[in-house]
Amino acid sequence: MIGKRLLTETEEVVRRDMMDAERYRRLLTQTGLKNTKARILVLHILDHASSPMAADEIFLCLKKIEPSANLSTVYRTLETLLKKEIVLKTTLMDDSKSRYEFNRREHKHHLVCICCNHVIPVMGCPIDEYAKSLCSREGFEPAGHRLEIYGVCGRCKKE
Numbered sequence: 001m002i003g004k005r006l007l008t009e010t011e012e013v014v015r016r017d018m019m020d021a022e023r024y025r026r027l028l029t030q031t032g033l034k035n036t037k038a039r040i041l042v043l044h045i046l047d048h049a050s051s052p053m054a055a056d057e058i059f060l061c062l063k064k065i066e067p068s069a070n071l072s073t074v075y076r077t078l079e080t081l082l083k084k085e086i087v088l089k090t091t092l093m094d095d096s097k098s099r100y101e102f103n104r105r106e107h108k109h110h111l112v113c114i115c116c117n118h119v120i121p122v123m124g125c126p127i128d129e130y131a132k133s134l135c136s137r138e139g140f141e142p143a144g145h146r147l148e149i150y151g152v153c154g155r156c157k158k159e
């Protein structure tokens, strides 16, 4: 019984991954990009990341799936995905590294630790109402917004 349930769960994960891959393929096609393995894998990694990732972190993940991958492919892939806004680039304060995240259209906010660069995602949007009323007052058509709060995380504060 347990074995059967495990198998079903594994099948479920595989099925979900296949659906994901299909979603990335469609996304690439819609934006006029060719489907390459590197692009699909990079999208998969960023889509499942809990916080924005630096190129070398993406590379380490990619290498686990695709041992022949190299860092310049990662950079090239990111540049292409950036141009089509499939991926967004952020630079955290006190950190020269660019970080990349999957553009979910539905946006996200973060708390960013300036000591260890730990990024904590914020659930929901705390300023949505404010942004809407501000924009309507100014007759401004909003296209989006960003909000990051910088500070020291609980772990760093203790040290």
Ligand SMILES: [Zn+2]
Pocket (backbone or CB within 6 Å): 113, 114, 115, 116, 117, 118, 152, 153, 154, 155, 156, 157
């Ligand atoms: Zn910290």
Ligand SMILES: [Zn+2]
Pocket (backbone or CB within 6 Å): 107, 109, 124, 125, 126, 127, 128, 145, 147
């Ligand atoms: Zn927001």
